[in-house]
Each structure stands twice: as structure tokens, then as C-alpha cells.
Amino acid sequence: MELLFALSIGALFGIALFQLLRRNFSRIALGVIILSNALNLFLLSMGAYDGEVAAYASAAGQRSDALPQALVLTAIVISLGGLAFVLALMYILSIRYNTTDSDEVDRLKH
Amino acid sequence: MNASLILPLLMCFAGALVAAAYGWPVLNWRVSLVWASRVVALAPVVAFAFLLDIASAVMADKPVVFSIAWLPTLGLNASLYFDGLSALFALLITGMGVIVVIYAGYYFSDDRSAWRFLTYLMLFMTAMLGVVMAGDVITLFVFWEATSITSYLLIAYKTTDDAARRGALKALLITGGGGIALLLGLLLVSGIAGGADFATILNGGEALRQSALYPAMVLLLALGAFTKSAQTPFHVWLPQAMTAPTPASAYLHSATMVKAGIYLLARLNPALGTTTLWFWVLTIAGLTTMLVGAYQGLKQNDLKALLAYSTISQLGVLMLLIGEETDIASKALVIGILAHALYKSALFLIVGIIDHETGTRDLRRLGGLVRHFPILFVLTGIAALSMAGLPPLFGFLAKETLLATAIRMEVGPIVDVLFPAAAVIAGALLLAQAGTLVFNTFLGQPRDPSLHPHKPALGLRISPAIPVFLSLAIGLLPEPEPLAQLLASAASASFGDKVKVSLAIWTGINVPLLLSLVAISIGTVIFLNRSRVRAWMQNFATGWSLDRAYTRVMQLIDRAANLITRVQTGYIRHYLFIMLIGLGVMIVWFRAFPSIRAPVSNLSLGDGTTLLRVFALLVTVAAAALTIFIRRDFLAILGLSASGLGVALLMILEPAPDVALVQIVVDILSTLVIVLLLTRLPAALRLRSSNLPLRSRRSGAVRDALISLGAAVVVAAIVLTALTSRPRQSAVTPYYEQNAKPLTGATDIVGAIVVDFRGFDTLIEITVFGLAGLGVYTLLRYASRKAGDVERADPRRRDKLRTLGIGGARTSSFMQLLAHVTLPLSLIVAATHMMYGHDQPGDGFTAGVIVSLAVGLCYVVFGYEETKRRLPWVKSGYLIGAGVLLAIVNASLGALHGGAFLAPIDFGERWGLSLPQGFHLSTAFLFEMAICLSVLGSASYIIDTLGHPKDHDVESDQQLQEIAALEKQVVVMLDDRGVEVT
Structure with missing residues (x-):
């Protein structure tokens, strides 16, 4: 199972990177989301316990690890905020340069 | 008596507050500046009288010391020290302060906006007084820098004057640069003397002078003092700082600030002086400066x-x-x-x-x-x-x-x-x-x-x-x-x-x-013979000045920065490539190859959960991979959404219901946000975007694929190492598990961590999320309009938009009914999430995102204007503000009654209220509400900004032609998918 997780997270990371390397803004945005998904998944899978029941104080049995879950929960919301901001920037760029091709946005230098 | 040393500082600061209060229009209209300055001048008057009183006590050479423990574990205090030297300076500062404040009142008498000047002046006075009364080097440094900043504000007071701004910047750069040297010097001194307070340092003179670092200390401190006290060659800032209004020049550049360096070295003279190095450094600098200034x-x-x-x-x-x-x-x-x-x-x-x-x-x-x-x-x-x-x-x-x-x-x-x-x-x-x-x-x-x-x-x-x-x-x-x-x-x-x-x-x-x-x-x-001498001087060696040297240094810095920016290609892929190569080099260099320590746990497909997990992983990866190959943006986004849901499924299987819930709603919301944004893009752009070839050159895609593949392998190896060697017994989680119920009253451990154990983290997070929403709003509504990217929407078009959905399409009445029903339902769901989230899955985040999704649906179904009319209560800015404010007030309640910031209180229990079963009226509930409010505010800001009707729907002729041409291309492309259209 660990191997499968590792391979999947690696694959997600690779896909995200490939998308980030595209010239098209919308693809870069997709890459950002996939990347945050991959990282959240990694963080979640780092829990110390193989949980059988959810992390509730009332539950009997082996509970899943609550700490990484709490961290991931915050990370998800924050990445939504970050995504929205990145999208807004990309929108402004694409309107200002009349393109969605990042290679054509070249006047930011100097 | 010792504690009262702080009084003069507080008085001057109060003076600054009074001066700032004069900026309030109600006062500003009624009271003349002359009178305001007289009231403000009372602050230094009182401070002066008070200092005079304690000065008589320190005449007997017995310094008065007062300190507040600040970081006791590091031996750091915020302390004050007052002896004859401090008294001389402090009396000068407050005494001249009275004169200058009154003078400034007359000087600016016809300019009521000069309350700004008075405020800066009083702030400066506070800082300067702090420098000469500081009892340890850290306090001294803080006030020292404060004088640099306030003097910057004073010099650049005439903000529209270019020369004033340049002069202020020059002063700030030179004295600020010296400040860094000073900090290093002071830290060295306090480290070697064994304490940051002056009493220790003055007693440790012997150790300081014997230290091998003595020359470094002297040079660093001298650099700090020389820049502040305008010693050659650092004096170039002072003549240009004369662009400050004259009251500021009279005060800062003659009586007070430029003497800060003198004060510092005089203060440390008993500890650092009496050496040849000290003598020569100060003498040469002083002598040169004396002659250069006089000439x-x-x-x-x-x-x-x-x-x-x-x-x-x-x-x-x-x-x-x-x-x-x-x-x-x-x-x-x-x-x-x-x-x-x-x-x-x-x-x-x-x-x-x-x-x-x-x-x-x-x-x-x-x-x-x-x-x-x-x-x-x-x-x-x-x-x-x-x-x-x-x-x-x-x-x-x-x-x-x-x-x-x-x-x-x-x-x-x-x-x-x-x-x-x-x-x-x-x-x-x-x-x-x-x-x-x-x-x-x-x-x-x-x-x-x-x-x-x-x-x-x-x-x-x-x-x-x-x-x-x-x-x-x-x-x-x-x-x-x-x-x-x-x-x-x-x-x-x-x-x-x-x-x-x-x-x-x-x-x-x-x-x-x-x-x-x-x-x-x-x-x-x-x-x-002055006219002849002056004429000769003005013609002598005109081609050479230290000012030019300063300009040259600044140019060099600019050029160096320019050189560094030249190295930047501007292509993300190049940066990533270099970063990955760097990572690879580091792995090889440190031999950090993955080592799998524990055996990989068995993968038996017979177990239902395992099977589901494998399925979820496959969905996640496959859907993500599809986004590469699907050319249409909208379809690719749907693929992404599916991938996100796969992640949610994995979370459910963890089992982590709270996280899964948030992941699902956030996944939907991000999809919505991207779709909304794409609809805002002009059609021509959108089409061209879909049509953008996968690769600019064939080798480009191969190269990118290789980079990605390499990264994927590295990450997979890292993850595998991490997963197989992770500790199987958490050091922290058991604490949370045992204490969630007794300490916070929550059954849901994840919820308890989010709103209680790590509540401060969450408080900051909702602030950041709120800022993201505000940022999107500012960028799209304000910045882009200001930059001329987007024109103001035509008000005449409002009526037409009434019953049209997003993108101008008429929506079916079924959809409208659905939207009607969803919103109240979402509110109920959100309320239950907040009320019972402490014992059940769900929390404030989920609640906030669910309501925003319902609001988003309204935007999609009814269009912008109609939604604005129907949902007048969605005032995003207020919601964010209310949420963050509620969170802070709520956390402070804990400080007042529970003993600590964010301490949990159960009001229901405290007041003996009879509440529904399982619902606790507690700070945790209020915090969830605050989270929900600010998330709703921020998300609705984002939706509202992106759902705002496009300001110019009518495309120009050129754009229409472009669209037509592109549509032809797309048709060709869709007919024959395998062929690359270039």
C-alpha cells in the first residue's frame, strides 16, 4: 500500500509539474491545484496510525491520526484562497496582454 | 521613582497621539494650528519639568535604572538608564522640543493638515528621548531605528516635492545602513561584556578592550555613529536633508538626532575608550569632518x-x-x-x-x-x-x-x-x-x-x-x-x-x-574678503564631490541588481529545471538516496477498503493525467474536479470525515471559481487558449515530460522513504486524543485541534483567507480599472441582465427553483455544522464554503444584478470583518474569563441555559461561527468579483474576425484530433 501511495503521489506531482510548465495560464492553474492535492495527500498519509475509525474521542478501536488531518484541513482552505488570488492575477495578465500564453507576457522584465 | 522614568517617554508619545487626534476633522476645523501646537507642547513641557526633577537626583553620579523583564530566559530586559549624560541630552530634547513645537504651530499656521508634521515630530521626540534614556543596547537600537524612520517622515514631509523625497531616502539609506553595523557592534559588545544593560557593559570595559574582536566592535559602532552623526564621508545626507521643513531641520539636524552618534560613543567611551585604535578612529574622522564642514x-x-x-x-x-x-x-x-x-x-x-x-x-x-x-x-x-x-x-x-x-x-x-x-x-x-x-x-x-x-x-x-x-x-x-x-x-x-x-x-x-x-x-x-574667497571656492574642484560618490554607489547597486535580473529568463520552466537539477545534485552530494527501512505492508486486494483505496488512487491519478490530454479548458477542469473527488474518497477511507467534507466542498468551489474566471475571458482569448499547442517545439514537450518524470521519481522515492520509516507511534496525537474531551469538551478531535489546540493558527488562517478574497476584489475591481484594463460597466445594460444567468443565457425555471431552495437549505446545513461540528463531522470551514456554494449557484442561475438584488445581505467585506473581529473578541473572552487567549468557555453551562441536546453555547461554537463568516465573506467576494458581468461584452471587429478564424481552425482540429494544428 505504501508503495502504491508513493507512486501515486509521485505521479500526481509529475503531472502537476508538467502542467506548471505549460505556457497556457489555465493549465498552470490546473497544475497548482493538482500540486496542492498531491501535497495534501502526502501529509495525510503521514499519519502514525492505520485508522479503523474516525478520530472521535467516543469511538472505540484504533483511531486515525488526528494531527495531520487538522493540518490538511487548514491547508485545503488556504490553497483555495491562494488559487483564487493566482487566478485573479492570471486574469489581469491575460486581459492586459490579450493572451493566455505566458511566453507572450514579457514586459514585466525591467 | 525608578518606574517613573518611563513617564517622559509616555508624555511625548501622548503628545503624538494628541497631535494625531487634531487630524480629526471635527477638531481640525474648530481649533487653529497655533492653539493645537500649544496643547501638544504641553507634553514636552511636562516631560522637561519631570526630567529636571530627576536630573537633580542624578547629579550625585548615581544613575537611575528601571527595567521590565522582556525575554528573561535570554537575559534581555527593556530598560531605562538615566545619568548626567542622559539628563543633558534629555533636557535638550524636551526643552528644544517645546520651542520647536510652538514654532511649528506658527510656521504652518495657515496649513491645517500640518497635524501630520506635529505627529511625526512628537513621535521623533519620543524615539530620540528613548535613545538617550535607553538602559540596554537592544532598547537603544530600537529607538535608534525609530529616529531614522521618523526623521525620514519629517524630511519627506512635503511628499509632492521630489527633492524632499530623494533627500529623505538618502538619509534613510545611509543612517539605516549604519544602523545595521551598529546592531552588529552592539550585539558583539553585549555578548563579550556578558549583558546587554549599560551597567554591565560599563563594568566590563577591561574584557571588551582585551577581546580579539575589539577592533571589529569599535569599527562597527563607529560606523553606526558616524553615519548618524554625519561624519565625513557619510555626511552627504545632511545637506540634502535640509529639504525638510525648517522646524524639523532646527530640531533634528542641529540639536538632537545628529547628536545621537555622539551620545552613543560618549556613553560607551568609559568602556571602549583609552585605546590607540579608539583615539585614532575618532580623531581622524572628527578632524576631517571638522575641516570639510568648515570649508x-x-x-x-x-x-x-x-x-x-x-x-x-x-x-x-x-x-x-x-x-x-x-x-x-x-x-x-x-x-x-x-x-x-x-x-x-x-x-x-x-x-x-x-x-x-x-x-x-x-x-x-x-x-x-x-x-x-x-x-x-x-x-x-x-x-x-x-x-x-x-x-x-x-x-x-x-x-x-x-x-x-x-x-x-x-x-x-x-x-x-x-x-x-x-x-x-x-x-x-x-x-x-x-x-x-x-x-x-x-x-x-x-x-x-x-x-x-x-x-x-x-x-x-x-x-x-x-x-x-x-x-x-x-x-x-x-x-x-x-x-x-x-x-x-x-x-x-x-x-x-x-x-x-x-x-x-x-x-x-x-x-x-x-x-x-x-x-x-x-x-x-x-x-x-568673503566674496572673493567664496567665488574662488565655488569654482574650485567643482567636478568632484562626495555626493557624486554616493550617486555612483547607488548606480552600482542598481546595476548589480540589473545584472541579476538579466540572469532571470522569465520562463517558469527554466527556474524549475534549475531547481530540480539543484535538488538532484544535493541528493547525490549528500548521498541521500532513499532507504526503505520497514517492510512494505501487504497489499491484499481481498480487503474491501484496500480495494477502494486502490480505486481512489487510480481515479485521482488518471483524472489528473487526463487534464494534460484534454484540450478544452472546461473539460480539463472537470477532469481536475474528478481528481479532487478521488482525493476526498481517500480521505474518507483514512477515515478522516472532517477533512473529506472540506475537500469535497472546496473542490467544487475551486471548479466553480475557475469556470467563472474562464467565462470572463473574452471569447477570442478563450478559443486561442484552447487552441494553444501542447508544445511550442516538439523537443519542448519531451523536455518538460522528462523533467516531470524525473521529479515524479524523486518525489515517489521521498514519499516512500517517508512512509516506510515514519514513526508508528505519534508523540503528540495521544495528548490531543486524551485531552480533547476533558479540556475542550469536543468529541471530534480534529475539530478540537483546529478551533482549540491550534486555535491561534486558525485565527491567522481565516485572516489570510479573508485577505485572499480582498486581494482578488482589489485586483479585479480596482487595480484593473485603475490601470485602464477594464472599463466601467455601462449602467444602461442593467435592466437587460435582470433575468439572465451567467454569460447572458436564460436559465430554466427549474434551475431557478433549485437555486431558491438551495440557499435556505445550505444555511440550515451550515448552522448544524457549526452547532454540532464539535462532536460530529463538519466545521466552520465546511459551513462557510457550503453557503458560498449556494450563493455561487444564485450567481450562475440569476446572473449578477439579480443576485445582488435578491441577496442584499451578502456584504462580503463586512462578513470578513465581522468574522475576524468575532474570532478575536471570542478569543479575548477566553483571556478575560478562562485565563488565556483562546481558552475554552462553555457559556451554556456557566449560565445554566437549557439548550438542545448536544449543542454547547461555547467559545468553540462562536469560533466556528467566526470561521464560517469570514470564509463566506471571502469566498463570496471571489465569486462576486468573478461573476461580475464582463465590462465589455461587445467584441471589436478585429476580435470577431479572430474568433471566426479560430473557430474554423477548431473545427478542423476536432475533426482530425491526431493532427497538430499549428
Whole structure:
């Protein structure tokens, strides 16, 4: 199972990177989301316990690890905020340069 | 008594608050600036009186110390230290402060927005007072930097004046750069002396001087002090800082701030002094500065520049005196500080009046002003006599003691003569400067007939009269005993041993007097030939100046920065490529190859959960991979959404229901946000975007694929190593599990961590999320309109948009009904999430996102205008504000009643309310509500901004042609998918 997780997270990371390397803004945005998904998944899978029941104080049995879950929960919301901001920037760029091709946005230098 | 040391600082700060309050329109309209400045001046008056009171106590050389524990584990305190030296400076600061504040009231009398100036001035006064009263090096440094910042604000007060802004920046860069050196020096000193407070440092002189780092300490501290006190070659900022309003120049650049460096070195002199290095560093800097200032000053045409250079010269003298190891030098130092502060601030104030009433301070245009300002002429004359060092003024005494110091130095046969000679030359030049100032301004014929001087207000004239009167009184009165005591106490503090100060002017015929006579005669000769000398000076070596050196340094920095930006290609892929190569090199270098320590756990497909997990992983990866190959953006986004849901499924299987819930709603919301954004893009762009080839060159895609593949392998290896070697027993989680219920009353451990154990984290997070929403709003609604990217929506189009959905399409009544029903339902769901989230899956985040999704649906179904009309309560800005405010108030409730910030309180239990089963009216509930509000606010800001109707729907002809052409291409492309369209 660990191997499968590792391979999947690696694959997600690779896909995200490939998308980030595209010239098209919308693809870069997709890459950002996939990347945050991959990282959240990694963080979640780092829990110390193989949980059988959810992390509730009332539950009997082996509970899943609550700490990484709490961290991931915050990370998800924050990445939504970050995504929205990145999208807004990309929108402004694409309107200002009349393109969605990042290679054509070249006047930011100097 | 010791704790009351803080009072003067608080008074000055209160003065700043009062000055700022005067900016409030209600007061600003009713009270004149003159009156406001009088009220503000009460602050330094009280501080001065108070300091005078404690100063009498420290005359006996017993410093008063007060400290508050700040970081006791590091031995750091915020402390104050008050002895004779501090008293001299503190009394100067507050005393001159009173005069300058009142003067500023008249100076700006017709400008009511000058409350800003008064506020900055009072803030500066607080900072400056803090510097001279600081009891340890850290406190000193903090106040030191505060003076740099406030003086920046004061110099750049005329924000529309380009020269003022440049001058302020120059001052800030130079003194700020010196501040960094100072910090290093101070840290070294406190580290070696074994404590940051002055008592320890002054006792640790022996250890400091013996240390191998002693030269570094001296040089760093000297750099800090030299930049602040305008020693050559760092003096270049001071003349340009004269762009500040004159009250600020009079205060900062003559009496107070430029003396901060002098104060610092005098303060540390007993600990660091008495070495050859100390002597030479200070002497050479001081001597050079003294001569450069005296020379440069004489050739200036601008009265303020003339005064600035003579100030620089005087600062050089003071620096020189600190370096000497004789008691008479420290006596000369304290007398010099006081004398200079008195006459120089008076001259600045007078120049301010001349500038104010005639509109110029150019020596080439002024002249014959005695007819208009007879009293001012007398005042200037007396102050100038003091500046020139003529009897019976206080300045004469200062010069005499300086000369006495100069002839007492014993360093070598040639140098012995050099010092007195330099002192004589500088004295002569200063006398010529003083003469030029008086004669060229007030006497002779008016050079510019177009000047029509006004009569200055009485308050303006009184201000310079006070320091002038003091200069005269100290010179004439026989031995003012308290003053002599204060000066003696200050001199002792800087010398490190008892020093006697006598203020008698006449000490008989001796060598200093003779040297003085020589200086006066040379000075008189220069003065009489001033027009020729000045003309010669102004033509001499014009091509070379330190200002140019400064500009050159700045250019070099710019060029270096430019060079670095040239290295930047601007292509993300290049950066990523380099980063990955770097990572690879690091892995090989450190041999950090993955090592799988524990056996990989079995993968038996028989177990239902495992099977589901494998399925979820496959969905996640496959859907993500599809986004690469699907060319249409909308379809790719749907693929992404599926991938996100796969992640949610994995979370459910963890089992982590809370996280899964958030992941699902956030996944939907991000999809919605991207879709909304794409609909805003002009159709032509969108089409071109879909049509953008996967690769610009064939090798490009291959290269990117290789990079990604490499990264994927590395990440997979890292993850595998991490997963197989992770500890199987958490160090923290058991604590949370055991204490969630007893401490926070929550069954849901994840919820307890989010709103309780790590509540502060969450508080910051909702703030950040709120800021993201505000950022999107600002960027799209404000910044883009300001930059001319988007025009204002046509108001006539409003009616048409009424019943149209997003993108202008009419929506079916079924959809409209659905949207009607969803919103109240979402509110109920959100409410239950908040109420029961502590014991059940769900929390404030989920609640907030669910409501925003329902709001988003309304935007999609009804369109922008209609939604705005239907949902007037969705005021995003207020929601964010209310949420964050509620969170902070709620957390503070814990501080008030529970003992700590964010401490849990169950109000329901406390007040014995009968509430529904399982619902606790507690701080946790309020916090969830706060989270929900701010998330809703921010998300609705994002949706609202992106759902705003496109401001120009009508595409231009050119764009329409483009669309048509592209559509043809797309058709071709769709017909024959395998073929790349280029």
C-alpha cells in the first residue's frame, strides 16, 4: 500500500509539474491545484496510525491520526484562497496582454 | 521613582497621539494650528519639568535604572538608564522640543493638515528621548531605528516635492545602513561584556578592550555613529536633508538626532575608550569632518546648507573630543554640545522665519533685511557671535575649551602641532561663515527688489529668542551652579571619572586665548574678503564631490541588481529545471538516496477498503493525467474536479470525515471559481487558449515530460522513504486524543485541534483567507480599472441582465427553483455544522464554503444584478470583518474569563441555559461561527468579483474576425484530433 501511495503521489506531482510548465495560464492553474492535492495527500498519509475509525474521542478501536488531518484541513482552505488570488492575477495578465500564453507576457522584465 | 522614568517617554508619545487626534476633522476645523501646537507642547513641557526633577537626583553620579523583564530566559530586559549624560541630552530634547513645537504651530499656521508634521515630530521626540534614556543596547537600537524612520517622515514631509523625497531616502539609506553595523557592534559588545544593560557593559570595559574582536566592535559602532552623526564621508545626507521643513531641520539636524552618534560613543567611551585604535578612529574622522564642514559651509548660497555644513563641522569637533582621553576633553564635549544646540537651533529657526516671510533663503537674493526685521537682526547677531566663538557668548567658552584640549594632546612632534592648527583653521572658517550669514542677509543693499518681506508673527520671533537668551545668559552670568553641576555630571559619565566643570569665561591670558585670537584674526581676514574667497571656492574642484560618490554607489547597486535580473529568463520552466537539477545534485552530494527501512505492508486486494483505496488512487491519478490530454479548458477542469473527488474518497477511507467534507466542498468551489474566471475571458482569448499547442517545439514537450518524470521519481522515492520509516507511534496525537474531551469538551478531535489546540493558527488562517478574497476584489475591481484594463460597466445594460444567468443565457425555471431552495437549505446545513461540528463531522470551514456554494449557484442561475438584488445581505467585506473581529473578541473572552487567549468557555453551562441536546453555547461554537463568516465573506467576494458581468461584452471587429478564424481552425482540429494544428 505504501508503495502504491508513493507512486501515486509521485505521479500526481509529475503531472502537476508538467502542467506548471505549460505556457497556457489555465493549465498552470490546473497544475497548482493538482500540486496542492498531491501535497495534501502526502501529509495525510503521514499519519502514525492505520485508522479503523474516525478520530472521535467516543469511538472505540484504533483511531486515525488526528494531527495531520487538522493540518490538511487548514491547508485545503488556504490553497483555495491562494488559487483564487493566482487566478485573479492570471486574469489581469491575460486581459492586459490579450493572451493566455505566458511566453507572450514579457514586459514585466525591467 | 525608578518606574517613573518611563513617564517622559509616555508624555511625548501622548503628545503624538494628541497631535494625531487634531487630524480629526471635527477638531481640525474648530481649533487653529497655533492653539493645537500649544496643547501638544504641553507634553514636552511636562516631560522637561519631570526630567529636571530627576536630573537633580542624578547629579550625585548615581544613575537611575528601571527595567521590565522582556525575554528573561535570554537575559534581555527593556530598560531605562538615566545619568548626567542622559539628563543633558534629555533636557535638550524636551526643552528644544517645546520651542520647536510652538514654532511649528506658527510656521504652518495657515496649513491645517500640518497635524501630520506635529505627529511625526512628537513621535521623533519620543524615539530620540528613548535613545538617550535607553538602559540596554537592544532598547537603544530600537529607538535608534525609530529616529531614522521618523526623521525620514519629517524630511519627506512635503511628499509632492521630489527633492524632499530623494533627500529623505538618502538619509534613510545611509543612517539605516549604519544602523545595521551598529546592531552588529552592539550585539558583539553585549555578548563579550556578558549583558546587554549599560551597567554591565560599563563594568566590563577591561574584557571588551582585551577581546580579539575589539577592533571589529569599535569599527562597527563607529560606523553606526558616524553615519548618524554625519561624519565625513557619510555626511552627504545632511545637506540634502535640509529639504525638510525648517522646524524639523532646527530640531533634528542641529540639536538632537545628529547628536545621537555622539551620545552613543560618549556613553560607551568609559568602556571602549583609552585605546590607540579608539583615539585614532575618532580623531581622524572628527578632524576631517571638522575641516570639510568648515570649508564646504562657507561656499554655500543656501542659508540652510550653510548651517548644515557648519553643523557637520561642529559634529566633527565633538567626535574628536570623545576620542581624547583627558578630563578637559570631556568638559569641552559637554559644553560644545550645549553651546552648539543653543546657537544652531536659534539660527535655523531664524532662517526659517526669513524663508517664511521672504520666500527665499538664497544668499544671492537676500540683503538689507535689517530694515524689515530689526529684532531678528539682533538675535541673529548674538547667535552668530556664539557660532563664531566670540566673547562674551557661550560659544566662546566652547571654543576655548576645545583649543585647550587641542594643545594638551601628546601624540608626536608633528601631529601635536597639526591638531591646534586644524582647530584654528576650522574656527576661522566658522567665524567667516557666521559673518557671511549675518552681513549678507541683513546688511547691505537688497539684492533682489522683487522680495517683499512680511512681518513675522510674535510667536515666530519669540522661539529663537529663548535659545539666544540662554547663550548670552550662560556666558555672562558668573557660574550658574546647577548648570555647571549638570555638565560636570554629564562629562563624568562620558569620561568615566569625576570631571569638574567651571563656566567662567575669563581664565586669564593663556595659550588657548592666544590661539583664539589667531583664529579670530584669520577668520576676520577671510570674512572681509568673503566674496572673493567664496567665488574662488565655488569654482574650485567643482567636478568632484562626495555626493557624486554616493550617486555612483547607488548606480552600482542598481546595476548589480540589473545584472541579476538579466540572469532571470522569465520562463517558469527554466527556474524549475534549475531547481530540480539543484535538488538532484544535493541528493547525490549528500548521498541521500532513499532507504526503505520497514517492510512494505501487504497489499491484499481481498480487503474491501484496500480495494477502494486502490480505486481512489487510480481515479485521482488518471483524472489528473487526463487534464494534460484534454484540450478544452472546461473539460480539463472537470477532469481536475474528478481528481479532487478521488482525493476526498481517500480521505474518507483514512477515515478522516472532517477533512473529506472540506475537500469535497472546496473542490467544487475551486471548479466553480475557475469556470467563472474562464467565462470572463473574452471569447477570442478563450478559443486561442484552447487552441494553444501542447508544445511550442516538439523537443519542448519531451523536455518538460522528462523533467516531470524525473521529479515524479524523486518525489515517489521521498514519499516512500517517508512512509516506510515514519514513526508508528505519534508523540503528540495521544495528548490531543486524551485531552480533547476533558479540556475542550469536543468529541471530534480534529475539530478540537483546529478551533482549540491550534486555535491561534486558525485565527491567522481565516485572516489570510479573508485577505485572499480582498486581494482578488482589489485586483479585479480596482487595480484593473485603475490601470485602464477594464472599463466601467455601462449602467444602461442593467435592466437587460435582470433575468439572465451567467454569460447572458436564460436559465430554466427549474434551475431557478433549485437555486431558491438551495440557499435556505445550505444555511440550515451550515448552522448544524457549526452547532454540532464539535462532536460530529463538519466545521466552520465546511459551513462557510457550503453557503458560498449556494450563493455561487444564485450567481450562475440569476446572473449578477439579480443576485445582488435578491441577496442584499451578502456584504462580503463586512462578513470578513465581522468574522475576524468575532474570532478575536471570542478569543479575548477566553483571556478575560478562562485565563488565556483562546481558552475554552462553555457559556451554556456557566449560565445554566437549557439548550438542545448536544449543542454547547461555547467559545468553540462562536469560533466556528467566526470561521464560517469570514470564509463566506471571502469566498463570496471571489465569486462576486468573478461573476461580475464582463465590462465589455461587445467584441471589436478585429476580435470577431479572430474568433471566426479560430473557430474554423477548431473545427478542423476536432475533426482530425491526431493532427497538430499549428
